[in-house]
Amino acid sequence: MLTVKEERVLEVKELRTYFYTDEGVVKAVDGLSYHVKKGECVGLVGESACGKSVSAMSVLRLIPYPPGVIEGGEIVFKGEDLLQVSEERMREIRGNRIAMVFQEPTTSLNPVLTVGRQISESLELHRGMDKESARSESIKLLQLVGIPDPERRIKDYPHQFSGGMQQRIMIAMALSCDPELLIADEPTTSLDVTVQAQLLEIIANLRAELGTAVIIITHNLGVVARYVDRVNVMYAGNLVETGPTEIIYAESRHPYTLGLLASVPRLDSPRKVAPRVIQGLPPNMAHLPTGCCFSPRCDYAMAECKEERPVLERVGEDHYRACFYDAGKLKR
Amino acid sequence: MQNNHLIDVEKLVMYFPVTAGVLRKKVADIKAVDDISFHIKKGETLGLVGESGCGKTTTGHCILQLHEVTSGKVFFEGTDLVQIKGKSLRKMRRHMQLIFQDPFASLDPRMTAEDIIGEPLLVQHLDKGKKYREQVYEVMRMVELEPYMAERYPHEFSGGQRQRIGIARALAVRPAFIVCDEAVSALDVSIQAQIITLLMKLREELHLTYLFIAHDLSVVRNISDRVAVMYLGKIVEITTSDALYSNPLHPYTISLLSAVPIPDPVVDRTRKRIILGGDVPSPINPPSGCHFHPRCYQAIDICKEQIPELRNLGGEHWAACHRV
Numbered sequence: 001m002l003t004v005k006e007e008r009v010l011e012v013k014e015l016r017t018y019f020y021t022d023e024g025v026v027k028a029v030d031g032l033s034y035h036v037k038k039g040e041c042v043g044l045v046g047e048s049a050c051g052k053s054v055s056a057m058s059v060l061r062l063i064p065y066p067p068g069v070i071e072g073g074e075i076v077f078k079g080e081d082l083l084q085v086s087e088e089r090m091r092e093i094r095g096n097r098i099a100m101v102f103q104e105p106t107t108s109l110n111p112v113l114t115v116g117r118q119i120s121e122s123l124e125l126h127r128g129m130d131k132e133s134a135r136s137e138s139i140k141l142l143q144l145v146g147i148p149d150p151e152r153r154i155k156d157y158p159h160q161f162s163g164g165m166q167q168r169i170m171i172a173m174a175l176s177c178d179p180e181l182l183i184a185d186e187p188t189t190s191l192d193v194t195v196q197a198q199l200l201e202i203i204a205n206l207r208a209e210l211g212t213a214v215i216i217i218t219h220n221l222g223v224v225a226r227y228v229d230r231v232n233v234m235y236a237g238n239l240v241e242t243g244p245t246e247i248i249y250a251e252s253r254h255p256y257t258l259g260l261l262a263s264v265p266r267l268d269s270p271r272k273v274a275p276r277v278i279q280g281l282p283p284n285m286a287h288l289p290t291g292c293c294f295s296p297r298c299d300y301a302m303a304e305c306k307e308e309r310p311v312l313e314r315v316g317e318d319h320y321r322a323c324f325y326d327a328g329k330l331k332r
Numbered sequence: 333m334q335n336n337h338l339i340d341v342e343k344l345v346m347y348f349p350v351t352a353g354v355l356r357k358k359v360a361d362i363k364a365v366d367d368i369s370f371h372i373k374k375g376e377t378l379g380l381v382g383e384s385g386c387g388k389t390t391t392g393h394c395i396l397q398l399h400e401v402t403s404g405k406v407f408f409e410g411t412d413l414v415q416i417k418g419k420s421l422r423k424m425r426r427h428m429q430l431i432f433q434d435p436f437a438s439l440d441p442r443m444t445a446e447d448i449i450g451e452p453l454l455v456q457h458l459d460k461g462k463k464y465r466e467q468v469y470e471v472m473r474m475v476e477l478e479p480y481m482a483e484r485y486p487h488e489f490s491g492g493q494r495q496r497i498g499i500a501r502a503l504a505v506r507p508a509f510i511v512c513d514e515a516v517s518a519l520d521v522s523i524q525a526q527i528i529t530l531l532m533k534l535r536e537e538l539h540l541t542y543l544f545i546a547h548d549l550s551v552v553r554n555i556s557d558r559v560a561v562m563y564l565g566k567i568v569e570i571t572t573s574d575a576l577y578s579n580p581l582h583p584y585t586i587s588l589l590s591a592v593p594i595p596d597p598v599v600d601r602t603r604k605r606i607i608l609g610g611d612v613p614s615p616i617n618p619p620s621g622c623h624f625h626p627r628c629y630q631a632i633d634i635c636k637e638q639i640p641e642l643r644n645l646g647g648e649h650w651a652a653c654h655r656v
Contacts, residue, residue, distance in 0.1 A: 047520040048491075148610075162611045163384075192383035192547060194608045197591035201607055219521060222550075222593030225600050245597050263525035264595050265554035267577055277529055278522040281490050 008076075009181050009213045010059065011035040015073035017051075017058045020066065024286040028054040030237040032073075033312075036181065041207060041214040043228035043245075045221065045260075047282055051237040052217045053103075056183045060094050078180065096126040099174035103186040105166035109158040115142075115169050116154030119176055126177045141172040145202055164195035171202060178210060185217045200227050221264050225249060233257045236283050236293035239312060243319035253315045253327040255298050292323070300325040337407075338509055338541045339372040339395060344404035346387075346394050350616060363615050364390040366565035367404075369642075372509075377535065377542040379556030379573065381549055381588070383612050387565040388545045392511040395543065396428050397421060408509070426456045429502035433514035435494035439486040445472075446482035449500045456505050471500040474537075475530060492523035499530065503538070511543045516551060528555060549592050553577055558648065561585050564615055564623040567642060571649040581651045583630045622654065630655045 017029040029051040036042045044052040057063050059075055061082065075082040077098065082090065102108040110118055119141060120134035129137065135154070142150035145168040158166055167187060174182055184203065188196035204227055207214055216228060224231055224245065231248040233241045233256065241254040252258050262276035280297040283289060289296055295305040302324065310322040321327070346365040349358045365387045372378045380388045394401050397413050406413045413424060429452075432438035439448055450468045453459045459467045469479040475496040486494055495515065502510055512531065516524045532555060534540060546552045552559055553573045560570040561584065569582040580586045587606040594600045608627050613619055619626050625635040634654050642652040 047522060146609075164611055192612075193549070193591040194383060194588060195611065197593075197605070197607050198609075220593075221521070221595035222600070225595050225597040226593040249596050250598070260521055261595060263521045265525075265528070265550045266594055266596070267550045267553060267589065267592055268594055268599060269554075277525045279526075281492065281523070282520070 007037045008035045009038050009040075009078065010215075011074070011076040012055070012059065013074040013076070015055060015058055015075065016071040017054050017063055017068060018071050019068045021286065026285045027237050027288065028068075028285060029058060032234075032238055034232050034239060034242065036213045036215060038180075038213055039207065039211045041204075041216065041227060041229050043224040043231045044215060044217045044234060045219065045224055045231055046234035047219055049282060049285060050234045052234050053185050055234075056100070056185055056215065056217055059183065060098060060100060061090055062094075092126075095122055095174075096177045097179055098181045098183065099177065099179035101167070101170050101174050101182065101184040101187045103189055105163060105170050105190075106158070108170060109166055111158055114155055114157055115161070119154070119169070119173050122173060122176050137176070138172075141176055142169070144175070144206075145169070145172045146198065147172075164191050164199065167191060167195075167199055168202070171199065175206060175210075175212075179212060181213045181215070183215045183217070186219070187216070188223065189218070189220070196223075203227070221261060233260070236285065236288060238293075239320075239322065240294065241321040242312070243316070247316065247319050251316070251319075253319070253330065254321045254323050255300050255325065255330060256294050258330060258332060300330065335410075336373050337371045338374045338376075338409060339543070340405075340407035341371065341391075341395065342369050342405040342407070344368050344391070344394055344406065345402045346390050346399055347402045360616050363565045363618060365394060366618075368562075368565075368567045370560055370567060370570060372541055372543060375539055375541055376558065377544055377556045379552035379559035380543060380545045380562060381547060381552050381559060382562035383547065385612055385615060386562040387615070388562050389513055391562070392430070392513050392543055392545050396425075396430055396511060398430075422456075426452070426458070426505040427507050428509045428511070429505065429507040431495075431498050431502050431510060431512045431515045434518050435491055435498055436518075438498055439494055441486050444483050444485055445477070445489070445497050448486075448497055449504050452501060452505045458505060467504060471503045474503060474534065475500045490523075491519055492526060495519060495523075495527055496530070499527075499534070503534070506538075507540070509541045509543070511545065513545045514547070515544075517546060517548065524551070531555065549589060561588065564612065564618050566623060566652065567650075568624065568653070569651040570642070571651075572647075575647075575649055579649075581645060581649070581656045582653045583628050583655070584624050585651075587629075622652075
């Protein structure tokens, strides 16, 4: 048992992150638990406002306070509960041992500093390098993520790069300190498919070379199928299903996951078939229904779904779901 | 020109000037759309795909005469829209509508849903008084919004509902042709599926013709009869949706398709992947010859010198490449 635990780079237990707004308490993340093993790539999948980004921000303690508060739970990174450590210790971990790539490169880079300066900053800060070696390391990193002519380009400002190039720079910055965990929050959402493929390929190669564990947060089920080992499907602040990628795609046991998979038009599917649709809208996070949060939109909802909230239960090898409906009777 | 064509685009060119200095002297052109020709049949949906900056949105805007085109012709049922101006152009506009990408930015926050949906009716002097309200409610029902929502403001609606308002506004004047410019790109998967289903339903019921512009190939293929692929202002391939997936001919189309992951790990892992290097070059100074040659894995010498023509390769399949 212990050996299994040791492999875990990150373990999130019963995490609750709430936002206190005028409309009421928004339970953005409510009792979320998952873990990431060494060298593993985990996908957090779900629609807007399901709490996937907030859960990642909580790991780095980047929740804006007020209105956000991490109400409870544990975030164990390499045996250390990040919710208990001092802010000073947190600064050592952030960007150094856990790095993050944000969704919008255009807004995440500082427009008034050259990209070289921005990359060397973390090298000087976390790895104690002097200016000269930080500079040559920055050039190496830019080369690694495929930026042509890096010696010249480190003197350029972010606006002189395209969106795809900016996101490469973000990845270079994230990798500058050989993190043990890389969190990529919708890393390719605003980019074109060909550029998206280039970047995900870079992340996949780096994972293979450096053994970095990766969390990819995305709503794109195709990206998940291609690059992720384990899928965590989130809905309204909690996991509804988790399991190895192949199992989730082939034998999902949750109505929401099945609905999501059926909603996506596929390149290889017969045409002109209207996608099967999940009715209704995602819930208002300030007024969640009692019982299962998905029940108002669920085709299978029964009386008990409206009263009691299902918890994750084992349905197969390493495969868990939160649903009351008979798993064998779900239609694909 | 055949009479079953609703839209005929001939040698359409749209250059935007790049200016510099205090005198705003023109120093270069952004060749957003560079000599393209295609048609859309009545009742057909033509998909238009390509990466950002390839000119797909500009093409849509040029058809609707939202830009003063540099040269070329755009026929709507035989009338050249480029030639007509003023009142007669405004009259034509009721037959062609546009659905925008961002349901958050495209609705005036100070207008109610009813005012937004009904505004085109007033502009076009179509329905007044009681008939006006009836028509607004009618199109609201078509897009599955309840008439009691008519008094609400955009911020009271969700993203999917706002997009429905945008669609209702386009439908209000009973157009024949709608340009859907990334109409579902900003929406969540489950909402996206709802809107696609709605657009398909409306197409059947109202016999609409769509130009469906998007960067998501899976969505485009699903809804379109034919698909045109654009790269740096040019159409590189145009064919039926089925042939585009089963038999793509242009190297750009092939690599674009291979870059789209299929949401099924077993199927996806067996696919051949071509990862294109680099970014799309600037349309101010596109590469010589075939614009795609610097990124193309099949490029030979002739590709650097000669711009390939769009050639018919049997049936409805056209491609612009020296190598096919």
